[in-house]
Amino acid sequence: MRIATWNVNGIRARLHAVPAWLDQARPDVLLLQEIKSADAAFPAAAFEDRGYGVATHGQKGFNGVAILSRLPVEDVVRGLPGDAGDGQARWIEATVTGRRAVRVVSLYLPNGNPAPGPKYDYKLAWMARAEARAAALLATEEAVLLGGDWNVIPAPGDAARPAAWEGDALFLPASRAAFRRFLNLGLTDAVATFCPGPGHYTFWDYQALAFERNDGIRIDHLLLSPQAADRMSDAGIAAEVRAGERPSDHVPVWVELDD
């Protein structure tokens, strides 16, 4: 079972790139972030035509997450628990069943800039809520995968120019410590496992020829529970997608699980 995550930066602006990558990479499940679409405006037919079911948790204009799956999907839950007043669409869960089941989450963690400030406070509070939800999912002892745009650079080797990110909400010590708390729950970073060492990036800014200079960062992550991690056989980053026409600023990240 191949599961991928991709921050598409607007699903309607990516209606050339996403179907093309599905046709080429054939993931069983694709977790999407920043669909920037209300549920009713999501272009589901482009994916249903390719055999993918669609579950969205969107909002008009920004944020928004979705799960595309060509395997059966059950028990969709929309929204991150813990704050009834949070109207931002950044979290969707579902159970995907091949020969065995996996509980998957598509998450879009808040950017948090400028830091310090209310946006950074929201980021850290959101991460604490997500950690509590992750702990509850791990307590089920089922295979669980949390994938998405985590908006955290875990370590200096995950940025081409780490000094340029000092003071940024994606790289502040408190952001990195909060990310490590997920790992310390017992989750495994799939790409860190199969692509060890520095220099593996998933995002390159649109400005200043960042991709051409390989001035990237690794912020899109797939974190797996022990029951899911035991089934991993490979993982990687589809960096070539960034060289395509009108690309997202993020590229797909994928993991292969034994069925």
Next chain:
DNA sequence: ATGGTCGGGTGCCGA
């Protein structure tokens, strides 16, 4: 060199 680039909620904001 005080800009540069995207997508969308627009004629600006978030990233």
